[in-house]
Amino acid sequence: MKTVQFELNGNPVSLDAHEDESLLWVIRQQAGLTGTKFGCGAGFCGSCTVILNGEAVRSCVLPAMEAAGSKVLTIEGLRKNGELHPLQEEFVKNDALQCGFCTPGMIMNAYGLLLQNPEPSHQDVVIAMDENLCRCGAHNRIIKAIQDAGKQMKKSVAP
Amino acid sequence: MRNPFGMDRRDFMKRFGTGLVVAFSVGKSPLRAGALAQDDTPGLNAFLKIGEDGKVTLYAGKIEMGQGPITSLPMEVADELDVRLEDVNMIMADTDLCPWNEGTYGSLSTRVFGQVIRGAAAKARAVLVKMAAKELSLDEAELETFEGFVRSRSNKSKKISYGQLTKGKEILETSVGDVPLKKVSEFRIMGKPMLRVDSEEKVTGEAKYSGDIQLPGMLCARILRPPSLGAKLLSVDTSKAESMEGVKIVKEGELVAILHPSQHMAGKALATVKAEWEEDEVDLDHESLFDHIQKVSTQRQVLASEGDLSIGKAAAAKEVNGIYKDPYIAHSPIENHSATAVMEEGRLKVWASCQTPYPTRDDIAEELGMDQKNVQLLPIFVGGGFGGKIYNPQAMEAARLAKLTGKPIQLSYTREEEFVYDRLRPASLVKIDSGLDEAGRITHWDFAVHMGGGRESEHFYDIPHSRTSVMRAARDTRDHIFYIGAWRAPSVNTNTFARESHMDMLAAAAGIDPVEFRLRHLEHDPRMAHVVKSGAERFGWTPAKGPSGRGYGFAVGIDVGSYVVVFVEVDVEKDTGYVQVKRAVCVQDMGMVVNPQGAKLQMEGCILMGLGYALREEIQFEGRKMLTTNYDSYSITQFNMVPEIDVHIVDSKDETPYGGGEPPVVVMGGAVANAVFDATGARIYRQPLTPERVKEAIG
Numbered sequence: 001m002k003t004v005q006f007e008l009n010g011n012p013v014s015l016d017a018h019e020d021e022s023l024l025w026v027i028r029q030q031a032g033l034t035g036t037k038f039g040c041g042a043g044f045c046g047s048c049t050v051i052l053n054g055e056a057v058r059s060c061v062l063p064a065m066e067a068a069g070s071k072v073l074t075i076e077g078l079r080k081n082g083e084l085h086p087l088q089e090e091f092v093k094n095d096a097l098q099c100g101f102c103t104p105g106m107i108m109n110a111y112g113l114l115l116q117n118p119e120p121s122h123q124d125v126v127i128a129m130d131e132n133l134c135r136c137g138a139h140n141r142i143i144k145a146i147q148d149a150g151k152q153m154k155k156s157v158a159p
Numbered sequence: 160m161r162n163p164f165g166m167d168r169r170d171f172m173k174r175f176g177t178g179l180v181v182a183f184s185v186g187k188s189p190l191r192a193g194a195l196a197q198d199d200t201p202g203l204n205a206f207l208k209i210g211e212d213g214k215v216t217l218y219a220g221k222i223e224m225g226q227g228p229i230t231s232l233p234m235e236v237a238d239e240l241d242v243r244l245e246d247v248n249m250i251m252a253d254t255d256l257c258p259w260n261e262g263t264y265g266s267l268s269t270r271v272f273g274q275v276i277r278g279a280a281a282k283a284r285a286v287l288v289k290m291a292a293k294e295l296s297l298d299e300a301e302l303e304t305f306e307g308f309v310r311s312r313s314n315k316s317k318k319i320s321y322g323q324l325t326k327g328k329e330i331l332e333t334s335v336g337d338v339p340l341k342k343v344s345e346f347r348i349m350g351k352p353m354l355r356v357d358s359e360e361k362v363t364g365e366a367k368y369s370g371d372i373q374l375p376g377m378l379c380a381r382i383l384r385p386p387s388l389g390a391k392l393l394s395v396d397t398s399k400a401e402s403m404e405g406v407k408i409v410k411e412g413e414l415v416a417i418l419h420p421s422q423h424m425a426g427k428a429l430a431t432v433k434a435e436w437e438e439d440e441v442d443l444d445h446e447s448l449f450d451h452i453q454k455v456s457t458q459r460q461v462l463a464s465e466g467d468l469s470i471g472k473a474a475a476a477k478e479v480n481g482i483y484k485d486p487y488i489a490h491s492p493i494e495n496h497s498a499t500a501v502m503e504e505g506r507l508k509v510w511a512s513c514q515t516p517y518p519t520r521d522d523i524a525e526e527l528g529m530d531q532k533n534v535q536l537l538p539i540f541v542g543g544g545f546g547g548k549i550y551n552p553q554a555m556e557a558a559r560l561a562k563l564t565g566k567p568i569q570l571s572y573t574r575e576e577e578f579v580y581d582r583l584r585p586a587s588l589v590k591i592d593s594g595l596d597e598a599g600r601i602t603h604w605d606f607a608v609h610m611g612g613g614r615e616s617e618h619f620y621d622i623p624h625s626r627t628s629v630m631r632a633a634r635d636t637r638d639h640i641f642y643i644g645a646w647r648a649p650s651v652n653t654n655t656f657a658r659e660s661h662m663d664m665l666a667a668a669a670g671i672d673p674v675e676f677r678l679r680h681l682e683h684d685p686r687m688a689h690v691v692k693s694g695a696e697r698f699g700w701t702p703a704k705g706p707s708g709r710g711y712g713f714a715v716g717i718d719v720g721s722y723v724v725v726f727v728e729v730d731v732e733k734d735t736g737y738v739q740v741k742r743a744v745c746v747q748d749m750g751m752v753v754n755p756q757g758a759k760l761q762m763e764g765c766i767l768m769g770l771g772y773a774l775r776e777e778i779q780f781e782g783r784k785m786l787t788t789n790y791d792s793y794s795i796t797q798f799n800m801v802p803e804i805d806v807h808i809v810d811s812k813d814e815t816p817y818g819g820g821e822p823p824v825v826v827m828g829g830a831v832a833n834a835v836f837d838a839t840g841a842r843i844y845r846q847p848l849t850p851e852r853v854k855e856a857i858g
Contacts, residue, residue, distance in 0.1 A: 018423055021424075025421065029422060032373060033364070034367070034370075034371035035363070035364015036364070037368075037493075037542075038422075039493050039494070039574070044789060044790035044791055045493060075362075075363065084362065087362075088363060091358065092362055093354070095354050095355055095358070097358060097361055098226070098355075098760060099224050099493070099494070099541065099543040099544075100357065100358075100360075100361030100362075100366050101368060101492070101493045101494040101543060103361050103362055104364045126799055126801075130797050130798045130799050132798075135492050135543050135795060136225045136543055136764045136768075137763055137766065137767030138760070138763075139796070141760075
């Protein structure tokens with residue numbers, strides 16, 4: 001057992017991790033944040049997506065040790081002072097979910113997209129989100145929620 | 160005083176405190192089988208309580224897996240009872256608090272359960288009006304109900320709240336159904352679109368699923384699985400795992416489980432276990448499967464017949480025959496089967512990703528030799544079910560391990576376990592023999608589904624001579640080599656793909672536009688004809704005989720009383736065989752609608768889930784070893800496949816709700832295959848329509 005230190009949702013943490021244990025299980029079991037989901041364990045479905053140093057990554061295939069010294073953002077870190085993040089708000093307004101199990105991964109992957117491309121086209125969203133799987137079939141609503149959030153965020157940073 | 164169901168009134172009310180409680184049963188008879196399973200509430204399937212504070216609590220045995228009763232059931236209560244929606248609270252599927260329920264599947268929640276809840280709410284409102292008449296010294300006819308108050312119609316300030324009426328009283332009502340329900344025209348809340356009420360929890364990561372429960376001292380379990388289904392364990396060597404720090408091993412019969420506080424370490428320890436197996440050798444794979452099905456399904460059961468097939472055949476100017484093939488497919492919810500279980504003071508508490516909490520509780524109690532009262536399933540969100548979480552081996556395994564070890568146990572299936580232990584949609588084959596007369600009318604229809612189910616196998620067209628059969632394997636003959644079960648609209652997908660592909664073939668053979676061809680054979684059924692015509696209009700269909708080259712196709716279906724059509728437009732890349740569905744238009748007549756927004760979500764979801772089985776999904780295997788065990792080899796619908804979607808609900812004057820969780824999923828296979836035929840002239844008889852198959856069919 002080793003210890004890994006990184007910044008989790010803005011707070012420095014020092015967590016136990018087994019050798020080659022994935023970031024997913026350290027976040028879920030050591031930090032106790034269960035919003036990040038286990039879906040396939042092989043990086044195919046995207047339910048475990050978190051933001052690592054500003055990029056969306058699959059936490060189920062990322063060794064926790066590789067997160068040492070990094071900034072990690074999970075779904076739990078999006079809400080600020082009780083206010084939903086525009087992505088969360090737009091997912092709610094657009095009913096962009098059903099069972100909700102893929103939702104945290106969808107939102108975090110979309111967060112990564114909007115960091116790089118604040119106003120993505122429909123096609124940009126499709127390409128960026130293509131390997132996040134949803135079985136309930138909320139895809140079109142998710143695309144719209146992401147585009148709406150992009151617009152919303154642009155407005156909020158405008159003077 | 161004892162209530163009509165034989166329960167002691169005081170004992171019953173102890174559970175609820177003071178207020179007005181309406182206890183009621185769902186189903187034709189209050190004493191139907193199964194309803195008796197919870198012995199302290201015989202015959203009663205749901206409770207509704209109006210408390211002293213005027214708040215209403217519905218105790219319902221239903222679960223939320225995305226399909227939306229968490230939003231729609233309170234709408235029904237609030238509307239019938241005339242209270243504000245925010246004053247209705249619902250407790251879902253806590254088996255200690257809510258009475259027995261068969262499970263959440265088959266579009267039962269709105270269609271059956273919702274109707275009875277409405278009856279109970281209507282009853283409660285009638286009781287409150289009666290009490291108010293006494294309190295206010297007014298005639299019942301002079302009173303009306305509004306937002307939690309009973310008030311005088313002529314002097315609206317003369318009123319009394321539900322809370323004031325029930326304060327300090329213990330009132331139990333059990334007879335339901337003697338008060339008429341509101342008419343659709345009287346709805347204030349039902350029929351208006353409502354956004355989901357569980358979204359905020361789900362977008363913040365706060366919503367808890369069964370694998371999210373964390374208990375002190377909890378151990379994660381991994382179970383030793385055979386290399387192929389049905390293999391027998393000959394010997395096992397766990398010595399290496401035993402030497403690992405923190406590992407605990409449970410062996411009981413064929414169950415070998417590795418436990419560790421860390422999910423990661425449990426998996427590492429399992430990988431060190433050496434086992435010898437005797438595999439169940441079967442000479443079969445996903446290609447030879449259909450010959451196997453034809454060979455073994457020899458036992459005919461005739462479900463329906465009309466006229467005389469030989470007369471029909473004699474009248475045929477042209478025969479059109481087809482054999483349609485469907486592979487095994489998986490439910491594949493994004494949440495794998497999971498459960499967390501703990502023994503506390505002789506009672507077993509279980510959180511399970513489960514569509515059937517009560518039958519699962521009953522099975523666990525029976526299997527572990529416990530009293531049902533000592534097993535509790537607790538409310539939890541379910542991450543997609545689609546029929547796959549009717550069956551819960553993981554809950555049984557977690558419960559057994561919790562009882563054996565005395566420790567809290569969490570068991571989350573891996574994606575591979577999710578595929579292998581899923582109850583798949585059965586692979587099956589449908590043979591249709593039919594014919595046309597000179598005028599282009601169908602003369603006969605002989606439909607046989609082999610090793611699939613009979614639901615909605617019977618056609619609904621005007622055909623004078625027909626027979627519908629299910630063909631099964633003889634007893635003692637091996638049929639399916641994987642577990643099979645109910646995949647969203649079980650059997651209906653298979654039967655509808657075959658019927659609607661074949662109708663399209665007949666239309667082409669007759670040289671008649673396929674919409675026109677359907678309508679000519681739907682003269683007796685104006686409801687279905689209306690659905691087809693509305694769909695064609697919204698889609699912008701113009702008559703043309705197939706194949707027109709446009710890539711237009713559609714299919715019609717019936718599912719739990721709802722009528723549905725989906726029209727699609729496809730692009731087929733001729734050199735690769737790749738099919739892109741560009742748009743889909745769905746029209747559905749589902750009778751009375753409680754939450755049109757929720758209904759549309761289900762329709763869209765069905766279209767997209769249906770595209771998966773139509774174009775991509777297929778379990779591949781060698782013998783009883785499954786080869787498709789993760790999303791690199793088993794594909795479901797992805798963003799790049801998603802068409803523009805237009806869904807429309809028919810404004811039905813019907814006061815009865817029909818099924819809303821499944822209808823469009825049943826027609827997607829037929830709609831896509833017909834559109835591919837329209838684009839290319841190639842008929843594809845086997846699902847999914849992979850690029851290889853489409854390319855080969857185009858030639």
